[in-house]
Structures are given as C-alpha cells and as structure tokens.
Amino acid sequence: AQKVTQAQTEISVVEKEDVTLDCVYETRDTTYYLFWYKQPPSGELVFLIRRNSFDEQNEISGRYSWNFQKSTSSFNFTITASQVVDSAVYFCALITSGTYKYIFGTGTRLKVLA
C-alpha cells in the first residue's frame, strides 16, 4: 500500500523562527517521486519541489530546504527564518511509477505569527 503521513496537523511559530514539516511515506515501488505543495488561503496548489527516488541529495532553495532520507522513508521540509507569507497548508505527496496518481498526505497547517 502507498501512504503519506504528515503527523503534524498544525504548527505555529513566530516570525524568523525555523520550522520543519515532517513527511513519512510508504511504498514498495523502487521508482517513485515525492513532492511538496503549498496551499495558501486562496486555495490553489503551488508546486514547491519534486524529488525522484534515485536522488537523495538534499536541496536548498532560498529559505526552503528539503531532506530526503530513504533509510527512514522521510522527506522533510524546513523553512528557515519563517515569514508571515509562509502561512499556508503544506502537502507532501507521492507518485509511484505505473500508477501516476498523487497520494497526498493530510497536510500541515503552518501559522507564522508576526
């Protein structure tokens, strides 16, 4: 079975704090892709990053960084020096080769307080 777990339902931080959003996935496939999406209050899904199962390199994009560890089936997302505009629901998702349908986690609502 394929599954994505985001155990943190809601996180509140004060502006400029660092915050890590956890994502744990389950799949038996060896080829798969992991994603993070941001859903601001307006509702659209904003693509943040895609990682394939053969690339365990961590990635940094500005204040965002991602830590992919196959050994623990995790793909965690860290926002450094959080800002109020980072307030949103963040979804982790999985697609395995052959199915091509997103399996989304339940999302983590991040509130960044000024």
Add this chain to the structure above:
Amino acid sequence: DSGVTQTPKHLITATGQRVTLRCSPRSGDLSVYWYQQSLDQGLQFLIQYYNGEERAKGNILERFSAQQFPDLHSELNLSSLELGDSALYFCASSFQDGSYEQYFGPGTRLTVT
C-alpha cells in the same frame, strides 16, 4: 500560472442538483486528472483521462462521471449532490499517459447547501 484553466471558480447549488465542472489542460497536454479536496477525506484522486479515454479510476462515486472531449478539455459531472460533496475540485494535466509531472489548475470550489 500553470496553464490549466478551470471554470467556474465558485459554484453554489442545492442538494439533489447536478453540476458540471470544466477543465482545459495546458496546450499540448493529453492527460487530464481530477482530484477532490474535502474536509473529511483530504485530497484524493478521482479519475484520469488520456486523449479521450478513461485510464485510471480512484475513489470516484457512482454519482460522479467525467469525460474528455476531442479538443482535450474535460468535464466532471456531479449529480444528486449531497452536502458532503462540498469540496474543492482540482484538475491537473500532463503530456504523457500517466506522468509524475502534473500541472494543477486553480480549482473549482463547490458548495452544496
């Protein structure tokens, strides 16, 4: 802007009614996927079409149906609506028949009263 368009943006209707949601994929994309985001079920895959043919089905109710037309736009038809059908419905598109590279539209927010 992903290039995927969805209409209408908002839809309010009553229980028992039928509605049609429309999706136009990115230019050149042949696959369309429908997803439902509801409060109790989260974001779930409903159905996929490729070049007019149904290719994959997820947790789509029998009251729901979809099709993809020759011009590649797709419609999701929801009938005998219930309060629980209130949700945000997303369409995504990709070039291939099944791709990890899906581009999401802005969604249609359906409210059933």
